[in-house]
């Protein structure tokens with residue numbers, strides 16, 4: 468075999484090995500860390516309920532900051548940078564204490580906002596099918612569910628989230644968490660639906676009127692995504 472032929476073969480094997488290992492490394496996160504997901508709609512798509520300026524700042528600055536701070540906290544821990552964020556925040560106690568708080572806040576922020584963008588869309592509509600049945604079993608009616616969820620979101624003192632989760636005696640339940648915490652941190656499945664009640668989510672348009680923001684938000688809930696999350700959670 469000539470030298471150039473051998474070099475060619477080595478190069479071919481090396482390229483093939485690279486291609487074969489790529490799917491095993493995951494898509495977005497290798498050594499570069501976590502990245503801001505694109506909004507699945509234009510920044511003004513949720514007008515008039517959620518204004519474009521709020522979406523732009525909320526996604527482009529607040530969520531970006533959680534991503535950047537999470538990457539900074541984990542910069543010396545490439546094994547964690549390579550995992551899905553839900554796996555990272557499900558295992559906070561395995562992280563060094565020196566970075567645990569930063570990963571809790573910013574990893575939670577990244578996970579929560581990544582879900583939040585997907586559970587909204589223009590012309591949200593109402594739940595149907597299996598999801599509606601499960602909501603009626605747990606809360607009596609859709610309106611009954613909206614009341615329980617709104618109450619949880621209103622009663623969250625300071626900053627945090629209200630969630631629709633799988634679990635509880637009647638199959639589905641509503642919970643609330645402070646700050647950027649999520650039920651995932653307690654080893655629970657990812658929430659099906661969540662609302663951000665940090666002031667940064669509504670202050671530009673609604674100022675201190677959280678109730679008005681929540682009432683408007685019901686118009687942009689993406690029930691197709693929530694139903695898909697429900698189906699995935701039931702599969703386990």
Ligand code: MN
Nearest residue numbers: 529663665668
């Ligand atoms: Mn937020």
